[in-house]
Amino acid sequence: MTYSVTVRDHMMIAHSFTGEVFGPAQRLHGATYIVDATFRATALDADGVVVDIGRASEVLGGILSTLSYRNLDDEPEFSGVNTTTERLCSVIAERLVTAARDGGLGRGASQLSAIVVTLHESHIAWASFEVAL
Amino acid sequence: MTYSVTVRDHMMIAHSFTGEVFGPAQRLHGATYIVDATFRATALDADGVVVDIGRASEVLGGILSTLSYRNLDDEPEFSGVNTTTERLCSVIAERLVTAARDGGLGRGASQLSAIVVTLHESHIAWASFEVAL
Amino acid sequence: MTYSVTVRDHMMIAHSFTGEVFGPAQRLHGATYIVDATFRATALDADGVVVDIGRASEVLGGILSTLSYRNLDDEPEFSGVNTTTERLCSVIAERLVTAARDGGLGRGASQLSAIVVTLHESHIAWASFEVAL
Amino acid sequence: MTYSVTVRDHMMIAHSFTGEVFGPAQRLHGATYIVDATFRATALDADGVVVDIGRASEVLGGILSTLSYRNLDDEPEFSGVNTTTERLCSVIAERLVTAARDGGLGRGASQLSAIVVTLHESHIAWASFEVAL
Amino acid sequence: MTYSVTVRDHMMIAHSFTGEVFGPAQRLHGATYIVDATFRATALDADGVVVDIGRASEVLGGILSTLSYRNLDDEPEFSGVNTTTERLCSVIAERLVTAARDGGLGRGASQLSAIVVTLHESHIAWASFEVAL
Amino acid sequence: MTYSVTVRDHMMIAHSFTGEVFGPAQRLHGATYIVDATFRATALDADGVVVDIGRASEVLGGILSTLSYRNLDDEPEFSGVNTTTERLCSVIAERLVTAARDGGLGRGASQLSAIVVTLHESHIAWASFEVAL
Numbered sequence: 001m002t003y004s005v006t007v008r009d010h011m012m013i014a015h016s017f018t019g020e021v022f023g024p025a026q027r028l029h030g031a032t033y034i035v036d037a038t039f040r041a042t043a044l045d046a047d048g049v050v051v052d053i054g055r056a057s058e059v060l061g062g063i064l065s066t067l068s069y070r071n072l073d074d075e076p077e078f079s080g081v082n083t084t085t086e087r088l089c090s091v092i093a094e095r096l097v098t099a100a101r102d103g104g105l106g107r108g109a110s111q112l113s114a115i116v117v118t119l120h121e122s123h124i125a126w127a128s129f130e131v132a133l
Numbered sequence: 134m135t136y137s138v139t140v141r142d143h144m145m146i147a148h149s150f151t152g153e154v155f156g157p158a159q160r161l162h163g164a165t166y167i168v169d170a171t172f173r174a175t176a177l178d179a180d181g182v183v184v185d186i187g188r189a190s191e192v193l194g195g196i197l198s199t200l201s202y203r204n205l206d207d208e209p210e211f212s213g214v215n216t217t218t219e220r221l222c223s224v225i226a227e228r229l230v231t232a233a234r235d236g237g238l239g240r241g242a243s244q245l246s247a248i249v250v251t252l253h254e255s256h257i258a259w260a261s262f263e264v265a266l
Numbered sequence: 267m268t269y270s271v272t273v274r275d276h277m278m279i280a281h282s283f284t285g286e287v288f289g290p291a292q293r294l295h296g297a298t299y300i301v302d303a304t305f306r307a308t309a310l311d312a313d314g315v316v317v318d319i320g321r322a323s324e325v326l327g328g329i330l331s332t333l334s335y336r337n338l339d340d341e342p343e344f345s346g347v348n349t350t351t352e353r354l355c356s357v358i359a360e361r362l363v364t365a366a367r368d369g370g371l372g373r374g375a376s377q378l379s380a381i382v383v384t385l386h387e388s389h390i391a392w393a394s395f396e397v398a399l
Numbered sequence: 400m401t402y403s404v405t406v407r408d409h410m411m412i413a414h415s416f417t418g419e420v421f422g423p424a425q426r427l428h429g430a431t432y433i434v435d436a437t438f439r440a441t442a443l444d445a446d447g448v449v450v451d452i453g454r455a456s457e458v459l460g461g462i463l464s465t466l467s468y469r470n471l472d473d474e475p476e477f478s479g480v481n482t483t484t485e486r487l488c489s490v491i492a493e494r495l496v497t498a499a500r501d502g503g504l505g506r507g508a509s510q511l512s513a514i515v516v517t518l519h520e521s522h523i524a525w526a527s528f529e530v531a532l
Numbered sequence: 533m534t535y536s537v538t539v540r541d542h543m544m545i546a547h548s549f550t551g552e553v554f555g556p557a558q559r560l561h562g563a564t565y566i567v568d569a570t571f572r573a574t575a576l577d578a579d580g581v582v583v584d585i586g587r588a589s590e591v592l593g594g595i596l597s598t599l600s601y602r603n604l605d606d607e608p609e610f611s612g613v614n615t616t617t618e619r620l621c622s623v624i625a626e627r628l629v630t631a632a633r634d635g636g637l638g639r640g641a642s643q644l645s646a647i648v649v650t651l652h653e654s655h656i657a658w659a660s661f662e663v664a665l
Numbered sequence: 666m667t668y669s670v671t672v673r674d675h676m677m678i679a680h681s682f683t684g685e686v687f688g689p690a691q692r693l694h695g696a697t698y699i700v701d702a703t704f705r706a707t708a709l710d711a712d713g714v715v716v717d718i719g720r721a722s723e724v725l726g727g728i729l730s731t732l733s734y735r736n737l738d739d740e741p742e743f744s745g746v747n748t749t750t751e752r753l754c755s756v757i758a759e760r761l762v763t764a765a766r767d768g769g770l771g772r773g774a775s776q777l778s779a780i781v782v783t784l785h786e787s788h789i790a791w792a793s794f795e796v797a798l
Binding site: 017085086125 | 666667668669670671672673674709712713714715717718719720722771
Binding site: 283285287288289347348349350351352353355356389390391392393394395396397398 | 541584
C-alpha cells in the first residue's frame with residue numbers, strides 16, 4: 001500500500017545545450033517547466049496526510065525561486081553539464097530530499113518512501129526522476 | 134509486463150479538517166474531486182481487456198454516489214478522522230477491491246494485480262493510493 | 267483587434283442549493299472552482315501588456331481568499347440566492363471590475379474593454395460571465 | 400453563425416523584459432509557449448472545412464520555426480519592445496493574416512472572418528490576440 | 533453581460549473523407565470527439581442558472597448517442613458531405629437549438645442568446661460552431 | 666533512482682469489437698488515441714538525456730503512421746483479436762522495444778530499463794502497458 005501527494009508549480013528559465021544531437025536547441029532558448037513534486041509514504045500521519053500540501057507547496061516554491069527567471073548557462077552549479085529536462089528533475093528532487101531530511105516538510109525523511117519530480121516542457125514532452133528514501 | 138485501464142469520474146463534497154496544520158481548511162468548505170480509478174493486471178482476458186471500461190465506470194460511479202453531494206463531517210464512517218484527499222483515495226480504493234472480490238468488475242480479484250485511486254482536488258494538487266491485490 | 271490576458275487560481279467552498287431542479291445538490295456539498303479571470307483591451311500599454319500578470323494574480327487571489335474555505339450558505343451576501351457556478355462567476359467578475367476602477371490592476375478601467383470570469387466546477391462542467399467595461 | 404478551427408503547436412524562446420513592473424522577469428529567462436491558432440469563417444468551403452487542418456498546422460509550424468530556439472532579445476524586429484505574451488500573440492497572428500492573404504492557407508483571406516492566436520505561458524497564465532479580416 | 537454554461541461529453545465514430553486535400557484521411561478511419569456544448573444567456577433564471585447542468589448533459593448525451601459507435605459513412609443524413617469536425621459541430625449545435633426550442637432544456641429558446649459546440653479531435657486540433665438564437 | 670522521458674503523439678483509427686460485453690462498440694466505430702510513450706533508465710547518457718526527445722518523437726511517429734487513418738479490422742496482424750485500447754498499448758510498446766534494440770533510439774536497449782505506452786481514448790478513459798527491458 002502506497003499513498004502519494006503531488007503539488008504543482010512552474011518555473012521559467014533560459015538555457016542552451018551542448019551536443020549535435022540537440023540541433024536548434026544548441027542555441028540559447030528557454031522553457032516553462034510545469035513542475036509536479038510527488039511525495040510517497042506507506043502510511044498516513046496522525047493528521048491523515050502524507051505531507052501537508054501547503055507546506056509542500058511552499059518548499060517546492062522556495063526551491064523553484066532559486067532557478068526561475070534565470071539563464072541556467074550562467075549558474076556555476078550547472079557548469080559543464082546540459083540542463084536537460086531529466087537532469088533538472090533530479091536537481092529539484094535532490095533538494096526536496098534535503099528539505100525532507102532537514103524536517104522542512106514536517107515529517108522525517110524516514111516516513112517518506114520516495115520523491116518523484118516531473119517537469120513538463122511542453123504539451124508533448126515531459127520527464128521525471130524518482131528517488132527512494 | 135503490466136497492463137492497466139483507468140476510468141475517470143468526479144464527486145462534490147463538503148467537509149472540514151481538525152488540526153492547526155490545516156489553517157483555513159479547518160472551516161467547513163468543500164471540494165470537487167476528479168477521481169481516477171486504475172486497474173492493473175499482468176495479462177488480458179479472452180476479450181482483450183483488463184476490465185470492461187463500461188463496467189468499471191458503473192462500479193466507480195456507484196461508489197462515488199454514496200459520497201457525493203454530502204457533508205462528510207456528518208457521515209458516521211468518517212467520525213474522528215480527517216477526510217483528507219489521500220484518505221479518501223484509500224476509502225474508494227478499498228471499496229473497489231471489495232467490488233473486485235465480489236465479482237462486480239467481471240473478473241476475479243486474483244486476475245487484477247493492483248488498484249490505484251487518484252483524487253485531483255485542484256489544478257495544483259492531487260493524491261493517490263495504490264493497493265496490491 | 268482585441269488583446270486578452272488570463273490568470274488562473276482556485277477556491278474550495280461548501281454550499282447547498284434551493285430548488286427541486288438541483289436534485290442531490292440540494293444537500294450541503296462543496297466544490298473546487300478552478301477560476302480563470304480574463305482581461306481584454308484593444309491596445310497594449312507602454313510596457314507591452316494588457317495588465318501585469320503578477321498584479322492580476324494578486325488581485326484575483328485577494329478576491330478568492332474572501333470566499334474560499336467557507337460555507338457560502340452562511341455568508342450574508344448570498345442570503346436568499348443560489349450560489350450557482352454562473353452566479354459566482356458574476357460575483358467575482360464584478361469585484362474585478364471594482365478593482366479595475368479603483369486602479370488596483372494598474373490601469374484605468376477605461377483601458378480595459380471587458381472582463382470574463384470562468385469557473386470550472388469539474389472536468390465536465392464550467393460556466394462563465396463576461397462584462398463589458 | 401461562425402465556424403472555427405484551431406490547431407496547436409509550441410515554441411521555446413529566451414527573452415528578458417524592460418520595466419520595473421516585471422520584477423525578476425527583467426532577468427534573462429525563457430518560456431515554452433503552447434500556441435493555439437484559431438481560424439474563423441461564416442461558412443464552410445466545398446470540402447466542408449474552414450481551413451485544412453494539415454495545411455494550417457504547416458503554416459503555423461513554419462512561423463514558429465522562425466521564433467523558436469532563439470533569444471528574442473537578439474532579434475532586430477523586437478528591438479526596443481517587450482516580447483510579452485500578448486505582443487507575441489499579435490506577431491504570430493499578423494503573420495498568419497499575411498499567409499492567409501497570400502493564399503498559403505488555401506482560402507482567400509476574404510473567406511476567413513477572424514484569426515485568433517493564444518499563447519499559454521504556464522498552467523496559470525495565457526494571453527490572446529484576435530484580429531478581424 | 534453574458535452568462536454561459538458548458539457541459540462536456542464525448543463520442544467515438546468511424547468515417548472517411550472525399551477530396552485530395554484530406555490525404556490519408558480519405559481512408560476509413562475514426563475519431564474520439566470530446567464535445568463541449570455551451571449555452572449563453574444575458575440573464576439567469578429564478579434558480580440562478582442559465583440551464584440546469586444535469587438536464588443539459590442529458591440532452592447532449594441523447595444527441596451524441598445517435599451518432600456514437602457508428603460509421604458516419606453509412607448514415608443517410610451525411611450522404612454526399614464530408615463529416616468534418618466543423619460540420620459535426622454544426623450538426624450537434626442545430627439539434628441542441630431544436631431541443632431548446634422544444635423546451636427540452638427547461639427554458640424557452642428566447643432566453644438563450646447563443647449555443648456553441650466545440651469538438652476536440654485530438655490534443656492539437658479542435659473546431660467549433662456558434663449559432664445565435 | 667529512475668529517470669524517464671515521455672513524448673506524446675496521436676493516431677485516428679476505425680475498428681469494431683467482438684463480444685457482447687462491448688455493447689454498441691461491437692459496431693464499426695473509431696477513436697482518436699492520444700499516445701504517450703515513456704522511456705525509463707537508471708542513469709543519463711553523456712549528453713544528459715534518457716533518450717533524445719526529437720529522435721523518440723520520430724520513432725513513435727513512424728510507428729503510429731503504420732496504424733493511423735486505417736480500419737484496424739482490415740489489418741491482417743489483428744485478425745481474430747480485439748484491438749482494445751490496452752492491446753494497442755502493447756502493440757506500440759513492443760515496436761518501441763524493437764526500435765530500441767535495433768538502435769533506432771540512439772541507445773542500446775540495455776541502457777533503458779522499461780518502456781511504457783499509454784493510450785487515452787477519451788477524457789474519461791485510458792490504458793497503458795509497461796514492459797521491462
